Amino acid sequence: xxxxxxxxxxxxxxxxxxxxxxxxxxxxxERLSSALNKLNFSTSFVVVKNNQAQPYHxxxxxxxSGKELEILSLLNGPRRDILRKGNVVSYIEPELPPYSVxxxxxxGPIPAILAGDISQLExxxxxxSVGRSRVLGxxxxxIRIEAKNNHRYAYWLWLDQQSSMLLKLSxxxxxxxxxxxxxxxxxxxxxxxSESVLQLNETELPVLVDIPEEYQQQELQWDVNWLxxxxxxxxxxxxxxxxxxxxxxxMLLSDGLVDISIYVNSSQEKQRNADFVMDxxxxxxxxxxxxxxxxxxxxxxxxxxxxxxxxxxxxPPQKP
Amino acid sequence: MxxxxxxxxxxxVDNFQHDExxxxxxxxxxxxxxxxxxxxxxxxxxRNDTPDVLxxxxxxxxxxxxxxxxxxxxxxxxxxxxxxxxxxxxEFAKPVGQLAIAASAAGLMVLGVQSxxxxxxxxxxxxxxxxxxxxxxxxxxVSLNFQEPDRASQKQAFIDQQRRFHALLSDHQQQxxxxxxxxxxxxxxxxxxxxxxxxxxxxxxx
Numbered sequence: 001x002x003x004x005x006x007x008x009x010x011x012x013x014x015x016x017x018x019x020x021x022x023x024x025x026x027x028x029x030e031r032l033s034s035a036l037n038k039l040n041f042s043t044s045f046v047v048v049k050n051n052q053a054q055p056y057h058x059x060x061x062x063x064x065s066g067k068e069l070e071i072l073s074l075l076n077g078p079r080r081d082i083l084r085k086g087n088v089v090s091y092i093e094p095e096l097p098p099y100s101v102x103x104x105x106x107x108g109p110i111p112a113i114l115a116g117d118i119s120q121l122e123x124x125x126x127x128x129s130v131g132r133s134r135v136l137g138x139x140x141x142x143i144r145i146e147a148k149n150n151h152r153y154a155y156w157l158w159l160d161q162q163s164s165m166l167l168k169l170s171x172x173x174x175x176x177x178x179x180x181x182x183x184x185x186x187x188x189x190x191x192x193x194s195e196s197v198l199q200l201n202e203t204e205l206p207v208l209v210d211i212p213e214e215y216q217q218q219e220l221q222w223d224v225n226w227l228x229x230x231x232x233x234x235x236x237x238x239x240x241x242x243x244x245x246x247x248x249x250x251m252l253l254s255d256g257l258v259d260i261s262i263y264v265n266s267s268q269e270k271q272r273n274a275d276f277v278m279d280x281x282x283x284x285x286x287x288x289x290x291x292x293x294x295x296x297x298x299x300x301x302x303x304x305x306x307x308x309x310x311x312x313x314x315x316p317p318q319k320p
Numbered sequence: 321m322x323x324x325x326x327x328x329x330x331x332x333v334d335n336f337q338h339d340e341x342x343x344x345x346x347x348x349x350x351x352x353x354x355x356x357x358x359x360x361x362x363x364x365x366x367r368n369d370t371p372d373v374l375x376x377x378x379x380x381x382x383x384x385x386x387x388x389x390x391x392x393x394x395x396x397x398x399x400x401x402x403x404x405x406x407x408x409x410x411e412f413a414k415p416v417g418q419l420a421i422a423a424s425a426a427g428l429m430v431l432g433v434q435s436x437x438x439x440x441x442x443x444x445x446x447x448x449x450x451x452x453x454x455x456x457x458x459x460x461x462v463s464l465n466f467q468e469p470d471r472a473s474q475k476q477a478f479i480d481q482q483r484r485f486h487a488l489l490s491d492h493q494q495q496x497x498x499x500x501x502x503x504x505x506x507x508x509x510x511x512x513x514x515x516x517x518x519x520x521x522x523x524x525x526x
Contacts, residue, residue: 107496216499
């Protein structure tokens with residue numbers, strides 16, 4: 001009798017454990033998305049990369065009319081604030097005068113897709129529920145977003161068991177090396193939006209920049225013959241790089257989670273071998289081939305970036 | 321008799337601070353107390369303080385006289401007061417000591433930071449955010465035979481490259497911020513999405 005009860009006890013424990021573990025990772029990510037959109041939270045986190053830590057404050061709230069209010073500010077160095085009021089996002093940065101754009105999401109260190117529709121990623125990434133650990137003093141569920149092919153990095157997310165909020169995020173290579181980490185250091189979830197967030201409603205945001213669609217969809221003088229599966233063209237334009245005043249033909253690609261920029265311009269140099277730097281997980285690769293300078297920027301492995309850079313072909317001139 | 325004890329006696333003679341325990345030890349040990357006498361005598365001679373007539377057994381005489389005196393049995397009021405005073409002095413003295421230690425540590429840190437800055441001075445380059453990693457097989461060997469102009473041009477190339485990387489990185493981040501506008505219009509998951517598109521149209525008509 002005693003033996004039987006032990007067996008039953010063991011069985012029940014193992015079943016309950018399996019029951020919780022096997023909860024699909026996608027459900028966790030959907031809960032995260034809804035938490036990021038609906039909760040009133042005040043958090044702090046640090047971005048750890050290149051042996052440096054950048055501290056941020058992040059406030060989010062939903063006011064009585066159901067409008068989302070959000071503030072993300074970098075705490076060290078020159079002021080970098082991102083404000084969001086509904087679908088207007090304002091960037092306050094040292095390089096440019098403050099401006100606003102129409103957008104549903106702020107573009108910060110945390111991938112915007114996590115607050116969006118995660119099912120967009122299903123074709124290219126696998127969602128894996130790995131196990132539990134303790135993060136920020138809370139029980140957390142580890143979810144991995146792993147690319148189905150070798151051309152990308154993996155994203156590991158630690159989510160709060162209780163609120164499904166993000167507690168930690170790591171960008172990891174296929175070999176398991178951590179390139180960039182976001183560690184939350186404080187999380188406060190409240191019933192009502194905090195004062196600092198509500199103040200946004202009274203604040204007047206900077207002027208809205210209206211970018212005509214034609215500008216972002218220009219015909220470029222080159223083409224890229226190979227891209228990792230899942231990347232599509234978002235924008236194509238001609239502009240000058242603000243710091244070097246170098247005119248470039250530019251293309252922005254995205255797979256929903258990762259953004260890649262490709263820059264093409266003519267160079268005074270005839271040939272220069274590929275060289276790259278890494279800023280955390282963000283890679284900047286630059287090479288000159290036959291007087292054409294190609295640069296690839298994005299959170300991708302160097303092999304992928306090199307393959308993209310090599311796949312650039314110049315279109316034969318159509319008009320003299 | 322260890323050397324340490326003689327040293328203690330010597331330091332007592334030289335008026336260095338010691339607790340009562342040490343003095344008691346010296347007094348109770350005959351050998352040490354004679355050493356005490358001798359050290360004082362040596363000191364007096366060196367300072368030319370010796371009286372005209374040397375009475376070497378003066379302390380012994382005094383000790384005999386004290387022993388002959390009757391014992392007074394009275395409450396030690398003054399002593400208690402002195403003890404309290406002493407305790408307060410000690411309490412006050414301790415934090416000061418800690419402050420001194422903290423101050424000296426701060427001094428060390430300032431020194432350390434300054435020396436670090438001095439060391440880094442040579443290698444300060446504009447916008448060097450990250451280390452360049454050449455693609456496999458292109459790293460050129462660095463040799464001592466390099467001539468100055470070569471090195472200067474190399475350094476210039478390095479600086480140019482760093483600047484280029486930095487500019488590309490910040491432009492990339494900029495473009496993502498502007499690009500999110502078009503990313504949104506392809507999403508059709510929220511009800512609020514439609515309002516955002518409406519807003520866009522409204523903005524355009526303005």
